[in-house]
Amino acid sequence: MRHTVSVLVENKPGVLARISSLFSGRGFNIDSLAVGETEQHDVSRMTIVVKGDERILEQVMKQLNKLIDVIKVTDFVEQRHLERDLVLIKVNAGKGKRSEVLEIVDIFRAKIVDVAPNSVIVEITGDEEKILALVNMLKPFGIKEMVRTGIVAMGRG
Amino acid sequence: MRLTGAQIFVESLIKEKVEIMFGIPGGALLPTFDVLYGAALKFILTRHEQGAAHMADGFARATGKVGVCIATSGPGATNLTTGLATANMDSVPVVAFTGQVPTNLVGNDAFQEADTTGVTRSITKYNYLVTDVKELARTIKEAFHIARTGRPGPVLIDLPVDVQRASCQFVYPKEVNIRSFKPKYKGHPQQIKKAVDLIKESERPVIYAGGGVIISGASGELNEMAKITQIPVTLTLMAMGAFPTESELFLGMLGMHGTYFANHAIQNSDLIIAIGARFDDRITARLDAFAPKAKIIHIDIDPTSISKNVKVDIPIVGDAKNVMREINKLLNKLGPKNIEKRKKWQKQISQWRKENPLTYKKDRKLRPQYVVEKIYEVTKGKAIIATEVGQNQMWAQQFYKYNYPRHFITSGGLGTMGFGFPAAIGAKLAKPEKIVFDIAGDGSIQMNIQEMATAVNNKVGVKVAILNNGYLGMVRQWQQLFYKKRYSATDLSSNPDFVKIAEAYGAFGIRVSEKDEVEDALRKAISVDGPVILDFLVEREENVFPMVPAGARLDEVIRGLA
Numbered sequence: 001m002r003h004t005v006s007v008l009v010e011n012k013p014g015v016l017a018r019i020s021s022l023f024s025g026r027g028f029n030i031d032s033l034a035v036g037e038t039e040q041h042d043v044s045r046m047t048i049v050v051k052g053d054e055r056i057l058e059q060v061m062k063q064l065n066k067l068i069d070v071i072k073v074t075d076f077v078e079q080r081h082l083e084r085d086l087v088l089i090k091v092n093a094g095k096g097k098r099s100e101v102l103e104i105v106d107i108f109r110a111k112i113v114d115v116a117p118n119s120v121i122v123e124i125t126g127d128e129e130k131i132l133a134l135v136n137m138l139k140p141f142g143i144k145e146m147v148r149t150g151i152v153a154m155g156r157g
Numbered sequence: 158m159r160l161t162g163a164q165i166f167v168e169s170l171i172k173e174k175v176e177i178m179f180g181i182p183g184g185a186l187l188p189t190f191d192v193l194y195g196a197a198l199k200f201i202l203t204r205h206e207q208g209a210a211h212m213a214d215g216f217a218r219a220t221g222k223v224g225v226c227i228a229t230s231g232p233g234a235t236n237l238t239t240g241l242a243t244a245n246m247d248s249v250p251v252v253a254f255t256g257q258v259p260t261n262l263v264g265n266d267a268f269q270e271a272d273t274t275g276v277t278r279s280i281t282k283y284n285y286l287v288t289d290v291k292e293l294a295r296t297i298k299e300a301f302h303i304a305r306t307g308r309p310g311p312v313l314i315d316l317p318v319d320v321q322r323a324s325c326q327f328v329y330p331k332e333v334n335i336r337s338f339k340p341k342y343k344g345h346p347q348q349i350k351k352a353v354d355l356i357k358e359s360e361r362p363v364i365y366a367g368g369g370v371i372i373s374g375a376s377g378e379l380n381e382m383a384k385i386t387q388i389p390v391t392l393t394l395m396a397m398g399a400f401p402t403e404s405e406l407f408l409g410m411l412g413m414h415g416t417y418f419a420n421h422a423i424q425n426s427d428l429i430i431a432i433g434a435r436f437d438d439r440i441t442a443r444l445d446a447f448a449p450k451a452k453i454i455h456i457d458i459d460p461t462s463i464s465k466n467v468k469v470d471i472p473i474v475g476d477a478k479n480v481m482r483e484i485n486k487l488l489n490k491l492g493p494k495n496i497e498k499r500k501k502w503q504k505q506i507s508q509w510r511k512e513n514p515l516t517y518k519k520d521r522k523l524r525p526q527y528v529v530e531k532i533y534e535v536t537k538g539k540a541i542i543a544t545e546v547g548q549n550q551m552w553a554q555q556f557y558k559y560n561y562p563r564h565f566i567t568s569g570g571l572g573t574m575g576f577g578f579p580a581a582i583g584a585k586l587a588k589p590e591k592i593v594f595d596i597a598g599d600g601s602i603q604m605n606i607q608e609m610a611t612a613v614n615n616k617v618g619v620k621v622a623i624l625n626n627g628y629l630g631m632v633r634q635w636q637q638l639f640y641k642k643r644y645s646a647t648d649l650s651s652n653p654d655f656v657k658i659a660e661a662y663g664a665f666g667i668r669v670s671e672k673d674e675v676e677d678a679l680r681k682a683i684s685v686d687g688p689v690i691l692d693f694l695v696e697r698e699e700n701v702f703p704m705v706p707a708g709a710r711l712d713e714v715i716r717g718l719a
Contacts, residue, residue, distance in 0.1 A: 010337060014274060014286075021279050055464075062461040068283045068303060071337045 002031065003057050004083060004153050007046040007064055008071040011037060015069045019046065022067065028052065028060050032085075032150035043071065047152045080156040083127045086149045089135070092142035094118040101141055108134045119144055162290040162321040163188040166254070167196050169297040172329045175225050177201065177216065177586060179209035183229020184269060185256030188321040201586070201615055204607040206233050208579040210240020211605065213251050215580030217244075218566045219541060219587040221374070223304050224249070229256040231269030234315070235276060239573060241311045242280040246570025247395065248372060250309035252300050253281075259319040260288050273315045282310030290323040295330050302333045307340030308459040309372060340458060344475035344483060352430075352454045352471045353487040359428035359452075360498040362388045365411065365440075368395030368569070369433015369457060369477050371562045376400065378481035379432070385488045387499060389506055391419040393434055394569045398559035408506070409515070412440040413705045414551045417513035417714045420705065422506055423448050424712040431455045431469070433477040435462040437570070442711040456480045513716060515555050517699075523672045525549070525624040525695040529556035532594060532622060535679045540592040541566065543581035545601030546574045547631035549624045551701040553596040575604025581619040582612050592620070592683055599625040599652050609662040612688040620682045621690045623655055626697045634700050659690035670694040 009015050016035060023030050031049040038045050050060055057075065064073045076083075093101040094117070105112055105122050108130070114121035124134055128151070135143070160168065166189055170178070177199040182190040193200055203209040206228040213224030224244075228237050234255040244251045258267040263286075274286045283303050285296050293316075300312040356362065370379055376399040383390050383406050390400050391408040400407055409416035411423055423429065429451045434440070441447045447467060455462075455469040456477055463472040473480055517526040529552050532540070538558050543566040544550040550567055559565045566584055568576040581595040595602075602623050612619055624630075633647040659666030665685045669678045669692065682689040703714045 014278070017275065018278060025279050055468075059461065059465060066459070066461050068335065068338050 001051070001053060001057075003050045003052070003060075004076040004081070004151060005048045005050055005060065005064070006074045006076060006153055007048065008038070008073075009044050009046060010069040010071065011042050011044040012069060015044070016046075018067060018069060019064070022063055026059070026063065028056065032148070034150035034152050036152075045152075047150065049151050074155070076153055076155070081153050082156060083151050083153045084125055085128065085131055085151050086123070086125045087131055088113070088147050089122045089124070089138060089143055090119050090145040091122060091138045092118060092144060093120045097141060101138070104134070104137045108137075110134060158327050159324050160327040161188065161192075161324045162293055162316070163192040165290070165293050165325075165327050166297070166316070166321070167192045167198065168327060169294050169329060170198060170225065173223070173297070173301045175223070178225040178227060179203055179212040179583070180227030180254075181206055181209060181229065181233060183233050183256055185230035185258060185318045186227065186321075188318060189227075189256070189316070201611060203579070203611045205605065206236035207240050207575070208605050208608040208611065210237045210251070210253065211243065211573075211576050211579035212583035212586075212608075212611075213253070214240060214244045214249050214576075215543060215566055215583030216587045217249050217251055217583075218580070219563055219584035221372075221563065222250070223301055224251045224583065225254070226251065227254040229269065230258055230273070231271045233269075234273040235271050238277060238280060241277055241313065243568050243571045243573045243576055244311040245280050245282065247368065247568065248309050249311065250304040251311040252304050253311060253313045255313065255315050256321075257286070257315045257317040260317045261319070263317065273313070277313050280311075281313050284313040284315065286315040286317075287320055288317065290320050291325045293320065294327060295333075298330050299333050299335060303335070303338065307338070341474050342458070342476040342479055344456065344473040344480035346483070348471055348473045349480065349483050350487065352473060353484055353491065355428055355452060355454060355471060356386060356388075356430065356484075356488065357491060358495070360495055361426045361502045362386070362428040362430065363408070363422050363426040364388050364390045364430045364432065365393075365423065365434055366390060366396045366399055366432045367393040367434025370396050370399045371433075373433060373458075373477035374562075375433070375478035375481055376562050378478055378485060381485050382481055382488070385485060387503070388430070389422060389503070391415070391422065393437070393440060394554055394567060396433070397554060397565040398562045401560050402558040403560075408510075410554060412711075413442065414555075414701055414703065415440075415705075416515060417703050417716060418506055418509035420703075420711045420714055421509050423451075424710070425505075426451045429453045431457075432481065433457060436466040438466075441466060442705045442709055442713075446710040448711075513703075521672060522696050523670065523675070523694065524699055525552050525626070525693070526556050526699075527672060528622060528624060528675055528693050528695065529553055529596065531675045531679055532596070533557045535676060535683065536592050536594070540564070540594055541581075541584050541588060543567065543577040543584060543593065543595045545577040545595070545597040546572045547598050547601065547629070548626075548634065548699075548701050549596050549598040549601065549630070551631075552624065574598075574601040578602060578605050578619070578621060579608045581621075582608060582617050585617045585619050586615070593618075595619055595621045597621055597623045598630055599623055599627060599649055599655075600629045602655070606658065609659065609664055609688060609690075613663045616687055618686055619688050621688070623690065623692050624695050625652065625655070625692055626695050626699065627652060628697065631701070633698070637698070637700070638706070655690050655692040659688075665689040666692065668692045668694070
């Protein structure tokens with residue numbers, strides 16, 4: 001099962017290292033990890049997507065809470081929440097194929113942010129489902145390169 | 158008052174009531190050691206930083222206070238790691254200081270530089286790299302707080318040499334407030350009530366107490382609980398001394414080398430009251446077959462230990478002493494139930510105990526178990542016993558009767574050979590009025606033998622009892638039982654003359670090869686003021702029993718070789 005865990009941490013050097021060595025040391029599987037400052041300068045938020053069963057998740061939550069730099073841990077499984085990932089995709093779009101690619105990009109309300117003779121870079125923001133759908137539509141054209149920020153999440157309301 | 162970082166360091170230690178510290182100086186610590194010269198702190202110069210770490214650890218285990226050690230940058234710091242990992246696994250409060258290259262050289266592969274905070278991150282409770290001298294006092298206060306609060310553990314502070322030289326106003330903070338670190342001490346009252354109900358209803362209960370009972374100072378509450386409920390008590394290696402060994406209710410240690418009757422009691426119980434213990438693999442044996450019929454109440458200050466290996470029915474997060482006190486209050490009010498069924502359980506256990514006592518072959522040969530028994534007799538059970546790791550450790554647990562907390566000092570979690578001797582030195586410095594023994598193997602004692610210089614120089618009268626069988630005993634035992642006696646790399650028959658080694662260091666050495674020499678040798682060793690090595694030449698292929706082999710169920714106890 002896939003869990004999105006949001007962790008509020010002290011914005012200090014070494015905190016990222018501490019959290020990632022917690023995960024690797026205990027063999028938890030991270031699918032993605034995004035981190036950045038929050039509205040409070042001395043507090044950062046990490047959004048981690050973990051794969052595992054209930055028992056693993058319980059240990060993940062507890063071990064995170066135990067860390068001295070961790071202020072609060074939220075598991076978004078029960079809560080209504082929003083998830084967003086930002087992805088850049090460099091896709092083949094040479095003569096003849098470019099308009100098809102542009103159509104698909106339009107339909108998804110994504111953006112073209114770079115143009116080259118044989119390829120374009122598509123930028124899209126969305127949840128996991130939307131991104132997967134776009135990637136699948138673009139695959140037939142040939143994806144040259146792809147980079148993602150990783151999921152960030154926030155509770156609704 | 159404007160002080161340098163080095164001065165702030167020493168002043169802060171004095172504010173934390175530190176009286177003694179262990180370590181070795183180096184280039185990256187010159188400013189600090191200059192301030193230490195003539196300071197009000199006792200400084201013990203060791204011969205290896207690992208020795209310093211274990212001494213701080215032994216000191217902490219014997220007293221409950223925070224132990225302090227210091228090492229220079231690079232190799233000095235990396236030499237501390239085994240000691241820190243040892244303290245980490247057994248939840249011992251230690252604060253370690255390391256010198257570091259100047260801040261502008263950090264990350265530059267400078268001379269005697271190591272990424273100390275990186276290396277020690279996973280083996281400390283927390284660590285700091287201080288880059289601004291204005292942060293130093295607060296960092297030290299926080300470090301001591303973290304080390305001793307909640308589930309204790311080692312904390313490291315890395316101090317670049319330019320920070321030691323820099324100066325600022327010295328203000329020692331009045332209090333510490335770490336918003337992300339607030340351990341829970343009081344148990345949830347509803348959980349406590351549920352636990353008491355279960356205890357009342359149970360027919361075959363067992364109390365399983367671990368090191369947390371000693372850390373919490375809760376042996377009084379443990380005794381009270383056992384008395385009110387008449388529930389039998391089994392202890393882990395880390396809890397020895399928390400419950401009187403002569404009590405009818407005492408089952409001995411449980412687990413891989415636990416007693417037959419403790420293991421059977423657990424496997425047949427319908428309720429396990431786990432207090433300050435973590436269901437370690439040495440205890441549970443095969444997890445999927447552990448205590449199949451038992452409901453579990455688990456009292457621990459660390460939520461991560463609860464339901465980590467074994468799913469529990471009633472988790473109670475809190476300090477053992479507090480929670481047990483509340484439980485005892487309720488138990489006192491409600492009175493015992495199920496007395497008849499309990500009596501049946503007691504009878505069953507007594508029968509198991511009678512049929513399977515802890516034993517060894519009693520003939521004319523000098524056997525290691527006999528040595529430990531004699532140490533108990535001669536010290537009247539009042540000594541502090543440190544151990545190394547392996548067979549020596551197991552025999553020290555089995556044949557010495559521990560009746561006082563903080564009198565058994567052993568590396569349980571990490572199982573560090575070479576721990577016992579320096580830990581004993583730390584314990585003796587903590588409790589100079591006590592007789593302190595290190596029960597060692599011939600393999601283990603060589604790992605930190607250099608600390609004999611520290612002991613002699615500082616007149617620390619530790620008595621080292623080497624159970625010398627010329628093997629890495631525990632590994633040899635497994636090779637005998639499971640690898641067809643292929644003693645691969647476990648033969649130590651080329652050991653040096655330990656008596657000569659003692660004398661070379663200026664200590665006293667005694668060799669014993671006959672059973673009837675043991676008692677006199679021990680008495681002689683105790684009468685000598687300074688450190689003593691006793692070289693007991695024991696039966697080479699003696700084995701530790703009982704034993705639950707790897708992969709077996711907890712009740713599949715091998716009682717001995719046919």
